[in-house]
Amino acid sequence: MLFNSLDFAFFFPVVFVLYWIFSKHVVARNILLLVSSYFFYGWWDWRFLLLIFISSLVDFLVGRKMYRSENNRTRKGLLMISLFVNLGFLVYFKYANFFIESFVDSFSLFGIALEISTLEIILPVGISFYTFQTLSYTIDLYRKKIEPAKDVISFFAFVSFFPQLVAGPIERASHLLPQFYIKHKFDYSLVKSGLLLMAYGLFKKMVVADRAAVYVNSVYNNVEDHNGLSYLYATVLFAFQIYCDFSGYSDIAIGASRTMGFDLMKNFDAPYFSKSLTEFWRRWHISLSTWFRDYVYIPLGGSRKGKYRTYFNLFLVFLVSGLWHGAAWTFIIWGALHGIVLVFEKAIYKSKEPFFKRLGLSNENLSNRMFFGTLTFFIVCLGWVFFRANGLDDALTVTQGIFTDISVNEIFAIENYTIGFNINEFKILMLSILLMLTFEAYYKRRSVINRLNKQSVIARWSFYLIVVMYIAIFGIYGETTTKEFIYFQF
Amino acid sequence: MRKLVLKVVLFLLLVLNMLFYSDSYFREDKIFNLTKDSYRDRQSDLDLAIFGSSHAYSTYDPRIFETELNLHSFNFGGSAQRLLTGLPLMEEVVGKNELKIAVVDIFDMSVQHDSLGENSRMLQLQTFDNTEFSFTKVKSFSTIFSFKKLLDIFPTLRNHGSWFELVGKSPHIPKDDADFYKGYVSKFESFDSQTWERFLTKVAKRKKEIPKALAKSESKIIDKVISVFQSKGIPLIFVNAPSYNYQHDKRYQAYQHLIGDYVVSQGFDYIDYNLLTDKIGLKKADFKDPNHLNPKGALKVSAHLSDFIKRNYSIPNRENIEFDQNRYDLISENFKNSTLKFEDLGEQISSKANINAVYVFKTSSYGYELVFRQSDSDVNNVHVKLKFGIDDEDKKKHLEMFGEQSMDGNIVKHYPFLRRDQSILYKGSRYSIYQFRAPYDNIMDMELYVGPKRDLKIFDSINIKQKN
Numbered sequence: 001m002l003f004n005s006l007d008f009a010f011f012f013p014v015v016f017v018l019y020w021i022f023s024k025h026v027v028a029r030n031i032l033l034l035v036s037s038y039f040f041y042g043w044w045d046w047r048f049l050l051l052i053f054i055s056s057l058v059d060f061l062v063g064r065k066m067y068r069s070e071n072n073r074t075r076k077g078l079l080m081i082s083l084f085v086n087l088g089f090l091v092y093f094k095y096a097n098f099f100i101e102s103f104v105d106s107f108s109l110f111g112i113a114l115e116i117s118t119l120e121i122i123l124p125v126g127i128s129f130y131t132f133q134t135l136s137y138t139i140d141l142y143r144k145k146i147e148p149a150k151d152v153i154s155f156f157a158f159v160s161f162f163p164q165l166v167a168g169p170i171e172r173a174s175h176l177l178p179q180f181y182i183k184h185k186f187d188y189s190l191v192k193s194g195l196l197l198m199a200y201g202l203f204k205k206m207v208v209a210d211r212a213a214v215y216v217n218s219v220y221n222n223v224e225d226h227n228g229l230s231y232l233y234a235t236v237l238f239a240f241q242i243y244c245d246f247s248g249y250s251d252i253a254i255g256a257s258r259t260m261g262f263d264l265m266k267n268f269d270a271p272y273f274s275k276s277l278t279e280f281w282r283r284w285h286i287s288l289s290t291w292f293r294d295y296v297y298i299p300l301g302g303s304r305k306g307k308y309r310t311y312f313n314l315f316l317v318f319l320v321s322g323l324w325h326g327a328a329w330t331f332i333i334w335g336a337l338h339g340i341v342l343v344f345e346k347a348i349y350k351s352k353e354p355f356f357k358r359l360g361l362s363n364e365n366l367s368n369r370m371f372f373g374t375l376t377f378f379i380v381c382l383g384w385v386f387f388r389a390n391g392l393d394d395a396l397t398v399t400q401g402i403f404t405d406i407s408v409n410e411i412f413a414i415e416n417y418t419i420g421f422n423i424n425e426f427k428i429l430m431l432s433i434l435l436m437l438t439f440e441a442y443y444k445r446r447s448v449i450n451r452l453n454k455q456s457v458i459a460r461w462s463f464y465l466i467v468v469m470y471i472a473i474f475g476i477y478g479e480t481t482t483k484e485f486i487y488f489q490f
Numbered sequence: 491m492r493k494l495v496l497k498v499v500l501f502l503l504l505v506l507n508m509l510f511y512s513d514s515y516f517r518e519d520k521i522f523n524l525t526k527d528s529y530r531d532r533q534s535d536l537d538l539a540i541f542g543s544s545h546a547y548s549t550y551d552p553r554i555f556e557t558e559l560n561l562h563s564f565n566f567g568g569s570a571q572r573l574l575t576g577l578p579l580m581e582e583v584v585g586k587n588e589l590k591i592a593v594v595d596i597f598d599m600s601v602q603h604d605s606l607g608e609n610s611r612m613l614q615l616q617t618f619d620n621t622e623f624s625f626t627k628v629k630s631f632s633t634i635f636s637f638k639k640l641l642d643i644f645p646t647l648r649n650h651g652s653w654f655e656l657v658g659k660s661p662h663i664p665k666d667d668a669d670f671y672k673g674y675v676s677k678f679e680s681f682d683s684q685t686w687e688r689f690l691t692k693v694a695k696r697k698k699e700i701p702k703a704l705a706k707s708e709s710k711i712i713d714k715v716i717s718v719f720q721s722k723g724i725p726l727i728f729v730n731a732p733s734y735n736y737q738h739d740k741r742y743q744a745y746q747h748l749i750g751d752y753v754v755s756q757g758f759d760y761i762d763y764n765l766l767t768d769k770i771g772l773k774k775a776d777f778k779d780p781n782h783l784n785p786k787g788a789l790k791v792s793a794h795l796s797d798f799i800k801r802n803y804s805i806p807n808r809e810n811i812e813f814d815q816n817r818y819d820l821i822s823e824n825f826k827n828s829t830l831k832f833e834d835l836g837e838q839i840s841s842k843a844n845i846n847a848v849y850v851f852k853t854s855s856y857g858y859e860l861v862f863r864q865s866d867s868d869v870n871n872v873h874v875k876l877k878f879g880i881d882d883e884d885k886k887k888h889l890e891m892f893g894e895q896s897m898d899g900n901i902v903k904h905y906p907f908l909r910r911d912q913s914i915l916y917k918g919s920r921y922s923i924y925q926f927r928a929p930y931d932n933i934m935d936m937e938l939y940v941g942p943k944r945d946l947k948i949f950d951s952i953n954i955k956q957k958n
Contacts, residue, residue, distance in 0.1 A: 006641060020491055186491050424654040461501070468505055469512070473650045 001043040003252045030153045037162035048124040056159040058085045059134045063148040082138040090131045098327030126166030137173040154180035163253040169267040169287035184261025194258030201251030204244035206475030207432045212241035218420035223394045228405030231398045270440040275372035315339035334386040515657045516645040517619045522568045524662040525673040526620035536587040537561035542595025543571045545731035548782040552672040554792035557818040560807035565673030570613035573711045574603040578627035580718045590805045591725045598745035601708035678912030689780045700744045728753045728760045734780040736764040825849040840865045843940040860924040872922045875944035879934035
């Protein structure tokens with residue numbers, strides 16, 4: 001079920017209340033979490049439950065055997081079983097048709113038509129996320145960094161934990177699993193901050209992401225009908241759409257977990273304020289980037305095998321990251337683009353640092369921050385073109401249009417701002433993006449939440465009511481406009 | 491945890507209150523908004539309330555009940571309103587007034603609320619959006635729309651996507667050709683043969699099976715309606731407005747018999763006006779369309795119903811009430827409270843223009859009615875020209891009508907749109923009715939001309955200050 005749905009609005013309070021009723025009995029509480037998580041996941045399609053069950057069971061048994069064995073070959077073999085089963089499911093459900101189509105297309109380049117049809121496969125929601133989560137468990141066990149799960153219930157609950165099951169954050173067993181062993185004490189301030197975070201997530205998803213999607217979809221789904229300026233606007237709006245959609249989901253996941261005493265890792269840290277792509281990937285989808293760092297980049301050698309091997313490893317990681325995001329060449333190109341820029345940054349940073357210092361470009365002053373921040377945002381947006389486009393042709397059309405088809409006169413043409421909706425909707429979107437950026441810019445420095453808590457109860461409650469009514473009036477929801485979260489497709 | 495639960499409940503109550511407040515801004519512009527708003531504006535304790543669908547609101551004219559029975563009356567009929575939809579509304583009205591009698595219009599559509607088509611369901615929203623929140627409303631809404639759509643009970647949440655169009659819109663005003671009075675809505679028109687043919691084509695596609703008995707859900711909803719009024723000891727009359735199609739529709743006839751037999755078996759009066767058309771003299775000219783009466787027809791049916799109530803129910807009436815916006819009451823009182831009164835107009839006007847008196851009175855804040863008492867009751871129409879002056883202040887507020895170029899310090903002469911004349915026969919005289927709206931602060935130098943060439947002056951140089 002979706003977080004922004006009536007179903008979840010009934011589901012979550014019930015689970016929350018039952019959770020705290022059973023909170024003193026750890027086993028009962030974990031059983032409740034497991035049952036409710038399976039209920040949550042099965043709401044999409046009950047058949048998905050079989051996959052997650054098999055995945056969890058294999059890793060639980062593999063984990064136990066691996067821990068008891070001292071034989072490295074046996075342990076490696078068990079790890080391979082886990083990798084084979086989990087990645088096997090992932091590759092089959094997510095990439096089988098992509099490989100079949102690519103195989104057929106590659107032959108068609110030589111004029112050979114192969115009569116191979118694709119399979120009818122439904123992609124289980126969240127498979128990319130929980131697969132990586134369980135793999136982190138078995139890999140860390142193999143590396144002897146953690147101990148196996150104490151009991152099957154807590155492990156199954158860890159894998160299927162509903163707040164973060166379908167779109168992350170991708171948790172590490174070392175961080176999340178121990179939280180299933182201990183009693184959590186009811187903490188009113190944690191519950192309150194969790195609920196506020198959920199409200200913020202809903203604001204980002206329903207008001208910003210889904211509203212921006214109207215414009216973005218109108219342009220990207222009809223590329224031939226638009227010009228360079230609308231491509232540019234749609235791309236920038238997509239940057240906010242995907243950020244607010246994904247981080248909104250993460251906020252709701254983290255907030256919901258927090259109300260139950262669980263601490264999930266931060267997944268986003270105001271990424272659009274980054275001054276380099278390297279910094280961007282320390283702030284964007286942190287759980288995934290750190291997963292790739294720890295389980296792909298470092299095992300490949302990381303930066304320990306010389307300059308060129310480092311560049312290769314970095315590029316390969318992002319190529320794979322692109323593939324993780326979707327079974328299409330546009331995602332692979334997106335990953336490759338990021339990989340190239342990151343390699344470039346790594347290459348020029350060390351060697352050119354004295355040069356930049358002399359030019360005053362490496363100081364942390366406002367003008368440099370704005371310049372590099374804007375440049376980074378622009379580079380990220382160019383990558384988003386490939387991420388969003390419905391195919392390579394559209395991506396190239398949009399890219400070309402952004403660079404060659406923008407007329408300054410059109411900046412003032414109101415039609416470019418009202419694609420898919422009217423000017424008032426556009427104004428609300430701009431206002432909402434501004435509110436979000438202002439909040440995220442000042443969140444850490446000005447301790448926004450602490451300041452809010454210091455206000456009178458009337459002021460605080462008035463603020464909460466305004467937020468709720470703002471979402472109720474300006475949120476995109478209803479029969480024809482309910483939107484799934486973008487990252488569900490991964 | 492207890493503190494949290496209490497705070498959450500309190501917060502949700504606050505959110506609900508905010509939604510109730512904002513809902514009035516997010517209602518779509520429909521005629522029932524006007525009905526409910528005018529009911530709220532009047533604030534008087536009702537004696538007689540009428541419920542039902544558009545059949546009700548076009549048939550039972552509160553003006554007649556006020557005049558004949560001296561009772562504060564209101565018509566709560568709503569488009570396509572089912573009894574299930576009207577149930578919370580009935581509870582609300584009964585709860586807020588000391589009703590002396592209630593009238594419920596009932597026919598086959600009223601008792602059917604399962605598997606409604608999309609259009610019918612949407613029409614129920616007019617009534618729901620204007621009924622206060624209650625458990626009955628939630629139950630009715632979720633029966634018609636399903637539990638999953640329950641949040642749509644709030645216009646704010648349902649229509650939030652149209653926030654810019656809806657918020658800040660002016661309150662609903664009746665269309666220029668509508669005759670509106672305390673929930674009664676109709677038009678001064680009748681239908682032609684083309685309309686009749688189209689109607690018959692539409693009716694031919696409807697179900698034809700003749701029901702043998704009322705379904706359980708149908709009798710159950712009638713019981714629920716009865717219990718609302720019975721619990722307060724309010725006399726209740728069931729009626730069925732006349733349909734021009736009655737003779738051609740066997741299924742409709744069968745349903746009315748079943749409904750009538752059922753309510754009579756429960757001990758209530760039932761009047762099917764389809765069976766009284768000859769008695770009260772209803773003709774095709776009394777219908778604005780095959781299913782709805784025009785004001786002439788409404789006058790006949792309402793007069794009969796008020797007479798029925800007078801003869802069969804001992805309802806204590808209010809004494810000495812004057813209904814200044816009610817043409818029938820003004821006629822009965824010889825227009826003593828009308829805004830303007832012109833009688834003994836002379837032989838020339840009487841013979842050439844067929845008018846021997848003119849009365850002008852207000853029907854709402856900016857609405858007026860011109861009533862012409864005709865010399866010859868056999869002649870149906872009179873010819874009228876009305877104009878008055880608008881100053882710059884008023885022109886500024888209505889630029890779309892007058893334009894920037896009219897801001898020249900001069901008083902511009904304005905010819906208001908006069909809603910179509912229709913004559914009625916009441917208390918032995920024929921009256922021609924014209925209505926117009928004058929949404930201006932000042933009406934200056936008003937002039938009225940009548941006659942075939944509209945050159946016979948009734949009055950001029952009349953000034954009316956509408957706003958201080």
